[in-house]
Structures are given as structure tokens and as C-alpha cells.
Amino acid sequence: MARPSDTKTRIQAAARELFLAQGVRNTSLKQISDRLGITKPALYYHFASRDDLVRSILQPFMDELEAFVAGREPTDARRLLDDYFDLVWRHREVFMIILNDPATLAALDLVDRIWEWRRRLAALLLGPDPSAAARIRATVAFGGMSDCVVEHRALPFEEVKSVAVGAALAALAA
Structure with missing residues (x-):
């Protein structure tokens, strides 16, 4: 099982890739969670919103x-x-x-x-x-x-x- 910090880092890496490829506004949290094979609630555990995730990057x-x-x-x-x-x-x-x-x-x-x-x-x-x-x-x-x-x-x-x-x-x- 991944530690929360590992999951958080993985979420940021996947989000960074998608943001670079298609822009922030065109990237949904669902796309990020799907890319990682995690649920949206798991993503929300680490980041309250897309803006929160963007800020963290x-x-x-x-x-x-x-x-x-x-x-x-x-x-x-x-x-x-x-x-x-x-x-x-x-x-x-x-x-x-x-x-x-x-x-x-x-x-x-x-x-x-x-x-x-x-x-x-x-x-x-x-x-x-x-x-x-x-x-x-x-x-x-x-x-x-x-x-x-x-x-x-x-x-x-x-x-x-x-x-x-x-x-x-x-x-x-x-």
C-alpha cells in the first residue's frame, strides 16, 4: 500500500503531465484519478480541489x-x-x-x-x-x-x- 505522501506525489506528477499536455482548464480531476487508477474521493483526500492541486504544483x-x-x-x-x-x-x-x-x-x-x-x-x-x-x-x-x-x-x-x-x-x- 502506498504511503499518503507517495500518492500525493503521484497525483501531482500525473496532474503536471496532463496540465502540460492539455492545459489546466481542460484537465479534470476525474482524468487525473483515472490515469492513476484511484478514485476521485482518494484524490480529494489529498487535494480539496483542482485549484488546490494546481497551487501545490x-x-x-x-x-x-x-x-x-x-x-x-x-x-x-x-x-x-x-x-x-x-x-x-x-x-x-x-x-x-x-x-x-x-x-x-x-x-x-x-x-x-x-x-x-x-x-x-x-x-x-x-x-x-x-x-x-x-x-x-x-x-x-x-x-x-x-x-x-x-x-x-x-x-x-x-x-x-x-x-x-x-x-x-x-x-x-x-
Whole structure:
């Protein structure tokens, strides 16, 4: 018999696969339970709702990003961008789930948190009173790197990181 934590992990893995393949809104809890050969009540034992399950998949990324932003002191741009790239690469499946179904962010009230993290990251790069042009370049830098981890996920990590961080630095310096 599987321990509850094993079942919970299996549910999250099956849900992640289905969310990636068909989007969050197009994935029912019945599809997830059927994939695992468990009953819906067994799934509900671990997750009260689909939103609860989605949050459990997104939460490790959100926690790590929050710790990343909160624990940083202003530093050189390359180091911050290198570390940010590593973080988003580790969580690229979460980015893909969000891109497949961006309404998920709104439904879970995460949009404002994402923008706040971006503003805080830009402040670490640019200081307390950056120009509009500098803020725009920071948006391009962070957004471009985030897009690269999704679009080029099949390429080797070091190749994508090297080019993406270099391009982000170039955007900041332009």
C-alpha cells in the first residue's frame, strides 16, 4: 500500500503531465484519478480541489522565487541574471503550464505577485529610481530569459543559459 505522501506525489506528477499536455482548464480531476487508477474521493483526500492541486504544483516555484527575491542584496547584473536563469530553468515545467493556460494565474490570484517579483528583481538590478528606459530593458532581460527556458528547453542547459544571460546583459546595457 502506498504511503499518503507517495500518492500525493503521484497525483501531482500525473496532474503536471496532463496540465502540460492539455492545459489546466481542460484537465479534470476525474482524468487525473483515472490515469492513476484511484478514485476521485482518494484524490480529494489529498487535494480539496483542482485549484488546490494546481497551487501545490506552482507553490515550490513561488516559494523559491520569493526566497530568491527576499534574500538578495543588490549585486552585479551577471550574477543576478545567472542565478535567476538557474531558478527558472529548474521550474520550466511550471512556466509551460502557465503559458499553456495563462488564465490559471488570474484564477489563483497570482498575477500581482508575479509582477511584484519582477519589480523587485528590477530594483535589485537597477537601484531605487531607474529611468523608464532602464525598467523597459530589465523587462526585456527577465522576460526574454523566462521565454528561453520554455522555448529552448530541449537544448543543453549551458548553451541556453550562456546565450540567454548574454542577451539579457546586452539588453540592459543598450
